[in-house]
Amino acid sequence: MNTVFELRMLTRTLARWLYPGWCAVCKRLLHLTEDHLCRACFIKLARIRLPICRGCGVEIPPHTEKISRCNACRGKAITFDEIFAVFRYDDNFKQVLHQIKYERKYWLLETFKKKIKRTFQNQWPELPSFIVPVPLDKFRMKERTFNQSLIIAETISKILDIPIKKDILLRREHRSPQSWLTRRERLANLENLFQVRKRMKLKNCWVLVVDDVVTTGATVQECSKMLKEAGASKVSVFALARTPSLS
């Protein structure tokens, strides 16, 4: 064991002794090698494995990699070029996201940095021009005081070293919350919900749209549609998690 490593462990031990850490999910006292989440809680988070469908982000069998879209997405009009997420949005992940969103434990995103980085490295040899977080409406923004998509975008921006343009997409005033509506009502509710700020030059740009969770995919579809209409040449979508199947 080298001296630098020993010193680092000693500092960490001292820091933990002074400021003990607890797992954000199960509240157990953290081991020295753990950060924010205990190992048991971390490994419970189900990671989405490649290859995935470019239309909805669902896992597809390895031998179908060249097909790039699942049966449900084939032939469907999809406004973005590709979508991918790191985790499945199951009960375990919901618990973690709840802590990030409602208990404002933004630092929990640090736990996912490595996984996010690996996801991007596996996807692209080149990088998007910039990141656009999905904007929250004013009502939610007031209620929550921060936009979780922007926080995730900031983490990705640091990892990839690409800029965020948070003012490109504008969201109109608050409408009925999506969760109250049927699928048809949800789609109608989203129509023209976003617009691209005038004079934004998107020609030949590759935009990465970032959201926290993708459920139906309708929100990111609508954002991508507006970005493409404003001239973006490519739109990729990234979400921290996605539901097992898009309904």
Ligand SMILES: [Zn+2]
């Ligand atoms: Zn735990």
Ligand SMILES: [Zn+2]
């Ligand atoms: Zn699909």
